[in-house]
Amino acid sequence: MATDRLDTDRVDAAPAEGTEDLEAFRMRARAWLADNMPPLQETLTPHQLMLQDEMGTRARELQRILFDGGFAGLCFPKEYGGQGLTRAHQAAFTHESAPYEMPLVLNVPTFSILAPTLLDFGTEEQKRAHIPKIISGEEMWVQFLSEPSGGSDLASLVTRATRDGDVFILNGSKIWSSGAFRADYALCLARTEWHVPKHRGLTCFIVKIHQPGIEVQQIKMVNGSSEFCQEFFDDVAIPAENVVGEVNDGWTVATRLLYHERDAVGGGSPYTSGVFGGRGEHGSGRTDLIDLARATGRTGDSHVRQLVAESRANDLVGAQLISRVTKGISTGKFPGPAGSLHRLYAATNAERHQDIALELAGAGAGAWAEGDLAGEKGIEFLSRQSGSLGGGSNEMQRNIISERILGMPREYAADKDKPFDEVRHNASPSRPR
């Protein structure tokens, strides 16, 4: 795949002539944020704020304010409504925005996964139709990849798109699509050809989510939220001009999407703006465990100090690793799949972070007075594995690192080079009545 000419690669090119000086930008952003964005309240964390805004209405409003102020889509190209700035500008803005309410729900997957993929493989018309609306907060996007029949072996999906004149007819089901109920569009990977090996019969489509023939059901998750969705497609007609990339070459698009996804969930995407966790007290690192340790009154206990410091070190090393891998990929010293390194780092660090939080929370993680930080940590622990599954499981990342970075032998695959319709795979369950 000739990834060297993709649009999103431009973000690491030398800044264009006349690009605003970083410090001047930082000062301008600081002043603008103070005048225009609502300050975070003491009582609600950014995470709680996001949960309250179930439909993303507030996020869209906030994004519109950023857009009108010229502080939206900082790393997106100017021709599609962005600002054409560098990673360093985005990092400075994120740092400055820590004390304010930000539309964080738009970061993943809309800004950091779907928009970049569209930028790389969308037609000119598709890009002009959607990217400016994404940047202004008008459109939210999600990914329709995983199916009940499987997620890790994504290329074995069985949702069917059959050509009929200038439309494709979509039938099947997608699952685990986070936030689909509030979103407007999805990139959907479906099978268009069955008599070829699995990777060569897939096509990627832009699908309008809320339309006749698509039923979206929310799925209740362990922490009580209903972010997850399942969609059922019943003879949905998709215009042929909604194909992204080439027909039957959807795997190329999906591969790039997964690349952006690893970058996004690994924390290395230049397209996200603002962060969860803390008011920038110590750089832009999260401070939840510091707050927790203080809340429990045990900051002098050396066990507590060790754990908070370990988590702090893990977070800083993670950020340093992202810089290294990003530099490595942009200079060609590391292969593209090296993004799996910080993806795996972020997930394993999140697991450790949860374990430490549980230890610091003590008895409070099991039963707590309303509003206690400790109780929040107990609930968060229930979703400990989320980051290690979403965006390709840790096991898949370890396969990628060992096979495509270290060059170790590929796993045996029973379906290698065989036409998909001759291979044993999981069937899609029928729709519940």
Add this chain to the structure above:
Amino acid sequence: MDLELTEDQELFRETTAKFLERTSPLSTVREWAEKEPAGFPADWWRQGAGLGWTSLLVSEDDGGGSVSGHGLLDLVIVAEEMGRGVAPGPLLPVNVVAAALSEYGTQDQRDRYLPDLLSGEAIASWCLTEKGAPGLPSGVGLQATRRGADFVLTGRKGPVEAGAEAEFFVVAALVDGEPTQFLVDADAPGVTVTRAEGLDLVRRFAMVELDDVVLPAAAVLGEAGAGAPQIERLFELAVALECASMAGVIDRVLSFTMEYSFDRYSFGRPLASYQALKHRFADMKLWTEASLATALAAARSVDAKSERAFEFVSVAKSYIGDRAPLILQDCVQLHGGIGVTWDHDLHLYIRRVVQDRALFGTPYDHRERIAQALRLEESHGH
């Protein structure tokens, strides 16, 4: 390795690596371990000095000079390569002392001590650590008392790298409870140096005892009572070098263990084809890249004298200090029985890493420094 080396730095790295490969391959390291009291022949160190190993942290006016204008970033290249080859040589103590003289020494002190140090003629070392205290700036307890215009030092320091080879020391002490550093000649009356046992085959240590050592005011480095920032700075330099060394070690060991996994067969397949092992290699690769990243970030912050250096060196040391021994022992496991033999080279690397991990603060000590940097015990308004 730094992914952004300048052309000059890349050339410097190659020259250093080739020199080490040619003059001190592991077979030679094993020989020197047996027959060289210092762990290396004096002439070898002088040749290294000729390549720039001693002068990178010293200003040009004092006869030093860097490759890139960022002396520490050049020096960590040497430290990393020395880690890859478990090379001998007092790289850390000599450079810490050279930096101390160059940054804080009077003209007389620099004229007297620096030329021989830079040429590799003389070796010197830094006495920070004391028995029973963590190897941190905060662990300094040795008392220096005033006697007229002089200072009198009594106490024990150690372990001190290359202590038996050193002609002089920079000694961290307390004057009226305030950190102060002194230049002390090894042959001054009252100084006794005793060789210590050590894990590394070629890196040697000693204990230094000071018994009523009388020093004139001219032996003070900088000002009496104002040594705290000096000690912190030298400590950060030392930790940055240790981290680069450990990162070099694990990078090298992981790569030869990888090769071994391709060559070694069981059940008709190379070890490298088993997913259970591939996943362990993936984790080790991740930890190694993370170690290289944090070692470099630490070196950059110290080189820039950034206010974040205090925290960054401790982040790097606590992370790498925890991971490196685990990686090496897992590499032993992946080698099978040969991994626990004297003839296999793995133990040379383990010896080196255990020392680097232990000296100038363990991961535990460094996490306590991070907690201090976070000002954990202060409650905040929100």
